[in-house]
Amino acid sequence: MDLTNRMMEPEEFARQRQEVLNQWATGRDVDFEEAVAYHKSLPRSKNFTYKLAEGKARGITFAQPRAGVALLNEHLELLRFLEEEGEADFLPTTIDSYTRQNRYAEAQTGIDESRLVGRSMLNGFPAVNHGVSACRRLIEHLKVPVQVRHGTPDARLLAEITLAGGFTAYEGGGISYNIPYAKDVSIEKSIKYWQYVDRLVGMYEEKGVSINREPFGPLTGTLVPPSVSHGVAVIEGVLAVAQGVRSLTLGYGQCGNLLQDVAAIRTLPLLAAEYLNKLGYADFDITTVFHQWMGGFPQDEAKAYGVISWGAAAAALGKATKVIVKSPHEALGIPTKEANAAGIRTTKQILNMLKDQSLPMTEELALEEKMIREETRAILDRTLDLGEGDMAVGAVRAFQAGVIDVPFAPSRYNGGRILPARDSQGAVRVLEFGNLPFSEEIKEFHRERIARRGRDEGREPSFQMVIDDIYAIGKGMLVGRPRS
Numbered sequence: 001m002d003l004t005n006r007m008m009e010p011e012e013f014a015r016q017r018q019e020v021l022n023q024w025a026t027g028r029d030v031d032f033e034e035a036v037a038y039h040k041s042l043p044r045s046k047n048f049t050y051k052l053a054e055g056k057a058r059g060i061t062f063a064q065p066r067a068g069v070a071l072l073n074e075h076l077e078l079l080r081f082l083e084e085e086g087e088a089d090f091l092p093t094t095i096d097s098y099t100r101q102n103r104y105a106e107a108q109t110g111i112d113e114s115r116l117v118g119r120s121m122l123n124g125f126p127a128v129n130h131g132v133s134a135c136r137r138l139i140e141h142l143k144v145p146v147q148v149r150h151g152t153p154d155a156r157l158l159a160e161i162t163l164a165g166g167f168t169a170y171e172g173g174g175i176s177y178n179i180p181y182a183k184d185v186s187i188e189k190s191i192k193y194w195q196y197v198d199r200l201v202g203m204y205e206e207k208g209v210s211i212n213r214e215p216f217g218p219l220t221g222t223l224v225p226p227s228v229s230h231g232v233a234v235i236e237g238v239l240a241v242a243q244g245v246r247s248l249t250l251g252y253g254q255c256g257n258l259l260q261d262v263a264a265i266r267t268l269p270l271l272a273a274e275y276l277n278k279l280g281y282a283d284f285d286i287t288t289v290f291h292q293w294m295g296g297f298p299q300d301e302a303k304a305y306g307v308i309s310w311g312a313a314a315a316a317l318g319k320a321t322k323v324i325v326k327s328p329h330e331a332l333g334i335p336t337k338e339a340n341a342a343g344i345r346t347t348k349q350i351l352n353m354l355k356d357q358s359l360p361m362t363e364e365l366a367l368e369e370k371m372i373r374e375e376t377r378a379i380l381d382r383t384l385d386l387g388e389g390d391m392a393v394g395a396v397r398a399f400q401a402g403v404i405d406v407p408f409a410p411s412r413y414n415g416g417r418i419l420p421a422r423d424s425q426g427a428v429r430v431l432e433f434g435n436l437p438f439s440e441e442i443k444e445f446h447r448e449r450i451a452r453r454g455r456d457e458g459r460e461p462s463f464q465m466v467i468d469d470i471y472a473i474g475k476g477m478l479v480g481r482p483r484s
C-alpha cells in the first residue's frame with residue numbers, strides 16, 4: 001500500500017491534474033490562477049468559511065437545504081426561490097447521480113432530455129457538463145454562499161470545475177462518499193481521490209482563498225451509532241487538514257433521542273480538535289453540521305413537519321453551526337421548490353425560538369457525552385495503532401478489521417458485522433458489536449440498555465427489533481415497539 005497521510009507531492013498532483021482535466025471537455029476551462037483571482041473579486045458575504053465563522057462566534061445555527069435540477073436557468077430559479085421564499089442561510093447545489101458516477105455522457109443525455117420534455121430528467125445539477133462559467137452565473141446571481149453536495153467516490157473533476165466556478169464549500173470524503181454510496185470502490189482508492197480534492201482546497205487556501213470542506217457525517221443514515229460516525233468524521237477531518245484544508249465542518253445525522261443527539265454534536269468538534277492537535281496540526285477551524293433525520297420519513301406531510309421540527313430543535317439545542325433541512329416531501333422523493341422552502345421555514349422558526357435557550361448539563365447528558373467520547377477514542381486509537389500512526393493507512397486497515405463498521409452500507413469494503421438498535425428511550429445503541437474495539441464496560445452499557453427495552457417490550461432483543469426501529473419514524477414513532 002503506497003497510501004500515506006502525508007501532503008501530496010506537487011509533481012503527483014500535477015500529474016493527476018493533467019489526467020483529471022482531460023476527463024471531460026469542460027475540464028479544459030479550468031485555469032487555477034484565474035480562478036483564484038475570480039474568488040478574490042467576490043464579496044466576503046458569498047464565502048462559506050467567513051459566514052460559518054461568524055455564526056459560530058455568535059452561537060447561532062444556520063439552515064441549509066438540498067436542491068438541484070438538470071438545467072442552469074431552472075436550477076438558478078430554484079436556488080433563488082429557496083433564498084427568497086425559504087430564507088435559506090446557505091445554499092446547496094446537489095449533483096445528479098450520473099455525475100456522481102463520473103458518467104458525463106449520460107448526464108449530457110439527461111440535460112438534452114430535460115430540455116425536450118421541459119422538466120428535470122436528472123436528480124441534481126450536472127455541474128461538470130455545465131462547466132465553469134455556468135457555475136459562476138449561479139454564484140453571481142445568489143446572495144448567500146453556495147456548497148457542492150453530492151456522493152462521489154472520485155470527485156476530482158467536479159471539484160476542479162465547481163471551485164473554479166466560485167463555489168466556496170465542498171462536501172464529501174474518501175470514506176463518507178464511498179462506503180454509503182459505492183459497492184466496489186476500495187477505500188484506498190477513494191481516500192487517494194479525496195486527498196487530491198483536499199490538496200486542491202489546500203492550494204486555494206495557500207493563495208488566500210478560503211474553501212470550506214465538509215465530510216458527510218450521517219454515512220448510511222440508518223441507525224449509525226454516534227461513535228462510529230464520529231470516528232469516520234474525525235479521520236476525514238485529519239485527512240483533509242493534512243492536505244492543507246483549514247475550514248472544516250464536521251457532521252452528524254440525527255438519531256432521534258434529544259440527549260444523545262445533543263451529546264453527539266457537542267462532543268464532535270472537541271474530539272476532532274483533540275486528535276488534530278495530538279497529530280501535530282494547529283491551523284484549522286472546526287464548525288459543525290447537524291442533519292435532520294436521514295432515515296425513512298412519514299408520508300403524511302403534517303407528520304413530516306414534526307420530524308423536521310424535532311431535528312431543528314436538536315440542532316439548536318446542540319448549538320450546531322448549521323442544520324441540513326429535510327422537506328415534507330421526503331418520503332416521496334425530490335421535493336418541489338415550495339415543499340423545500342416550507343421545510344426551511346419550519347426549521348428557521350424553531351431555530352429562532354430556541355436560539356436563546358440551552359440545555360442544562362445533567363447527569364444523563366454528561367453520561368451520553370462520556371460514552372460517545374470513550375467509544376470514539378477507542379475506535380480512533382485502534383485505527384492509529386493499525387496505521388502505525390498514519391491515519392490514512394489506519395482507516396483502510398480499520399475497515400478491513402471491522403474496527404470501523406458502518407451499519408447497512410452497500411460497500412464490500414465494509415464489514416457489515418455490527419447491528420444497532422434503539423434503547424427504550426430511543427437512543428441508538430449497539431446490539432451486535434462485530435469487531436468494534438469497545439471495552440467490556442462499554443459493551444455492558446449497551447447490553448444493559450437494550451436488555452431494559454427488551455423487558456419493557458416483553459421480547460428478547462433480536463434482529464426483529466432492528467427492523468422495527470428502521471421503520472419506526474416512518475410509521476409515526478421513534479422506538480419500533482411491537483404492536484400491543
Ligand code: 8ZB
Pocket residue numbers: 066067068069094123124125326330333334335
Ligand atoms: C443523502 C442525501 C439524501 C437526501 C435529498 C433527498 C434526501 C437528493 C436532491 C435532494 C433536493 C435534489 N436530495 N437529491 N433534495 N433536490 N436534487 O437528499 O431527498 O433527503
